[in-house]
Amino acid sequence: MSVHTDDTSPPSTPAAGTPATGTPAAGTPAHAAPPAAPATAPTASVAPNRAAAIPAVEVTGVSRIFPGKKGATVTALDNVSMTVAPGEFVSLIGPSGCGKSTLMRLIADLDSPTMGSITVFGKPARQARIDQDYGIAFQQAGLLPWRTVAGNIELPLELHGAGKAARRARVAELIELVGLSDFAGHYPDQLSGGMQQRVAIARSLAESPSLLLMDEPFGALDEMTRERMQNELVRICGETGAAVVFVTHSIPEAVFLSDRVVVMSPRPGRIRDVLSVKLGDTGERGENLREDEQFFHAVSQVRELLHGTPAGGAGPGGAGGTSAGGPRGVDIR
Numbered sequence: 001m002s003v004h005t006d007d008t009s010p011p012s013t014p015a016a017g018t019p020a021t022g023t024p025a026a027g028t029p030a031h032a033a034p035p036a037a038p039a040t041a042p043t044a045s046v047a048p049n050r051a052a053a054i055p056a057v058e059v060t061g062v063s064r065i066f067p068g069k070k071g072a073t074v075t076a077l078d079n080v081s082m083t084v085a086p087g088e089f090v091s092l093i094g095p096s097g098c099g100k101s102t103l104m105r106l107i108a109d110l111d112s113p114t115m116g117s118i119t120v121f122g123k124p125a126r127q128a129r130i131d132q133d134y135g136i137a138f139q140q141a142g143l144l145p146w147r148t149v150a151g152n153i154e155l156p157l158e159l160h161g162a163g164k165a166a167r168r169a170r171v172a173e174l175i176e177l178v179g180l181s182d183f184a185g186h187y188p189d190q191l192s193g194g195m196q197q198r199v200a201i202a203r204s205l206a207e208s209p210s211l212l213l214m215d216e217p218f219g220a221l222d223e224m225t226r227e228r229m230q231n232e233l234v235r236i237c238g239e240t241g242a243a244v245v246f247v248t249h250s251i252p253e254a255v256f257l258s259d260r261v262v263v264m265s266p267r268p269g270r271i272r273d274v275l276s277v278k279l280g281d282t283g284e285r286g287e288n289l290r291e292d293e294q295f296f297h298a299v300s301q302v303r304e305l306l307h308g309t310p311a312g313g314a315g316p317g318g319a320g321g322t323s324a325g326g327p328r329g330v331d332i333r
């Protein structure tokens, strides 16, 4: 997924030195099973048992239309509605150009919807950005090369005026959380890509956000490192209780990490379907899950949905079609 060069730097990740190109990522479980949603605009909604809580993210009827060439327009998103519960991990998956990054950027208030509204913990996206209510992790780690691991992680705390002692204590905690205790004094160019990504994730967690926006954070990593990072992300989300909106092109990654997978249609981006993937609480999602039959089953379901054949066999307009009837569930607990 791409983020365009007119982007501003991510809000809660230190702006300085963060490339203008990149992609976001991130959370924990909640299982969606909204009753009915309009067939024309499937809605990824919050699970009934969380309905009382203020959603981490609420996207309502959002469209984003960009000016195109010669007076034409590009509809990147068309009437998208989606709710992410506190502590829930939701992945967005869909063909290239379907608007995943656009949606992320709107949630992060790096861009504004043409129509519709977005709230983060009940606040307008703009206010949530000002209040630093979320952390962002991008495809490129975006670390400052002249700062050490500790210095990079510390930056958002420094920028927001935290005292030295508090910063040091928090940085030590975060470095341990991402398993880089032996590398606190190293510089980014002394680290592997996976280690740099862990630094970026630690930095995005510095201010203990209740929401992480992650746009293909592991996209540039080799498969083994990527799986290790996924395991770590599950563990971190379990420990912090953060909600996560996570963009990926990898179906197994989405299934492994998520409570729900939101499948988007080709441009103009709409929510085609929502799959509830209940593959266990964070503590239960270990390596063995990747070999589990239910995991493969969920992967197949998402693949079918992506190809436009809803899981369950019916076409998009059929009984088992879009999430108008609620997300499908795969539950191996």
Ligand SMILES: Nc1ncnc2c1ncn2[C@@H]1O[C@H](COP(=O)(O)OP(=O)(O)OP(=O)(O)O)[C@@H](O)[C@H]1O
Pocket (backbone or CB within 6 Å): 001, 002, 003, 004, 006, 066, 067, 074, 075, 076, 094, 095, 096, 097, 098, 099, 100, 101, 102, 103, 267
């Ligand atoms: N600032 C912009 N100006 C014009 N068109 C844009 C702009 N940003 C995005 N678009 C268009 O909106 C559509 C969605 O782009 P977006 O980057 O959100 O897709 P994506 O799903 O993230 O793609 P990918 O998976 O390839 O990264 C694309 O057709 C893109 O060209």
